[in-house]
Amino acid sequence: MDKLKPLITFTQKQQSNLGFGLITLLTVGSEHIFSAFAFKCPCNDWNFVYGNVCLLVPALALLILSYMLSNKTWKLVTGLCHRKYRLCRIRYAFGFLCVFLQITTTAMVAPLSWIAVALLKGVYFECSMTGANVTLFRHQLCSQKFPHCLTELEKFPCDGTSIPQSERLALLTIIRAESQVLGWLLIASVATFTFLLTCLARCYSPISYMQLKFWRMYSDKESDFLDSFTSQHAEKLAKRNLTSFFELTKPTPMKNPPKQAWEKISSFYKYRSMNDYYSILHKYVCTCEDLENPAARASVRSENEFSSPAALAFLDDDKIAL
Structure with missing residues (x-):
């Protein structure tokens, strides 16, 4: 543990000076390693489940880990069971909720970074959508240009199938484009929300800069x-x-x-x-x-x-x- 103290101190300073930029960078690197070496779409009925699990479960794990690594979390819950009677008070409960929302806002940095990078890359979304067993979605995605789409859509993410390469790549390009659009919309939404929240907080600050x-x-x-x-x-x-x-x-x-x-x-x-x-x-x-x-x-x-x-x-x- 003593050997890790310099790294921990450096991480803490980066969190305060760069606004969790280091956490985002580590999350992006982890996603890249996982998608390159561990992720492989099964190309069968498990596509939808497997794609969504790989997209959302790591984000959930990062959210829980962020809660665990936050001093605020333990400051908030330590001894809480001995203060149950106070939670009945509206003022106390409201303050408790406000602090928990602050913790959650901070903890969402890593999971949202994972989801955004995964959507920009498109491999998880591609695997998930090719396994979506929704007739309306398949009819909207498929057209006369993709004759194998309706019956063999789950096989499109994999090489070495009987599906023509040109047809497979053309359809996957459409799905990845949709994934990237969702990724950029998520990034823009988070950036806008963060900016507005910061402006609002600074506007109501009781002290000067x-x-x-x-x-x-x-x-x-x-x-x-x-x-x-x-x-x-x-x-x-x-x-x-x-x-x-x-x-x-x-x-x-x-x-x-x-x-x-x-x-x-x-x-x-x-x-x-x-x-x-x-x-x-x-x-x-x-x-x-x-x-x-x-x-x-x-x-x-x-x-x-x-x-x-x-x-x-x-x-x-x-x-x-x-």
């Missing part, structure tokens, strides 16, 4: 220092406990944040114009009257939980959770 830029820098630094402090404190605590165990001595006192404090800083945060807190941790340490008193720590409210506006989604950035 430069403050948003500063906030992003602060969020990155806080995340880095939190990992560093957590690692150092865990190392000290483990060393103290092991020393006490092997030397048969009482452990020296060490201060640790109580459970309630961890719960407070693990919630999502919404910026409000009446305060200047840049994160839930920032709010916690500034609003807690007595940090030495565990009871005071637990008294800090987090009414902003599950309310993270889209313009400030980077505050709870998705990073690989390993």
Whole structure:
């Protein structure tokens, strides 16, 4: 795992700087390898099922994997079973849904990239459509130019058949053209939706562009220092406990944040114009009257939980959770 840390760190930086461009590139490469070495249309009654499975199931797997690799997912669901009563509250449930939609929007990058590239290449769509047992579709696709189309359509994707090569290639060209049109329409739709959503989020941003830029820098630094402090404190605590165990001595006192404090800083945060807190941790340490008193720590409210506006989604950035 230690050997993978540089790669993980690089991937996280690429996600924040290039907007998941690296994920898209890896998805495109995976699709190319799969279609070149693993995909082979059966050219029988299984065409439709096989083509759709190869097109959609990897996309579903990438969606689930994206959920699993998102810190936001685990931040949202960890301890959820102990908060069932709160889900009945409309405000809480609405905030929960908003955060889940943010996670889903991010997670859709990889599966949509897979589907778009697969449609542009056309091999999965070609295999699927030649196996579609729909009379209306076959009559619309076939014409007098393709005499073997109605009865042997499922054999068209394969070489070495009795079907004339010119007829086979002409029909496959039509199907691949339809696939590419669908692919470009999908890409254009996703790009337009992403642009409009970003514009809408930035339009309703409660802060200016430069403050948003500063906030992003602060969020990155806080995340880095939190990992560093957590690692150092865990190392000290483990060393103290092991020393006490092997030397048969009482452990020296060490201060640790109580459970309630961890719960407070693990919630999502919404910026409000009446305060200047840049994160839930920032709010916690500034609003807690007595940090030495565990009871005071637990008294800090987090009414902003599950309310993270889209313009400030980077505050709870998705990073690989390993």
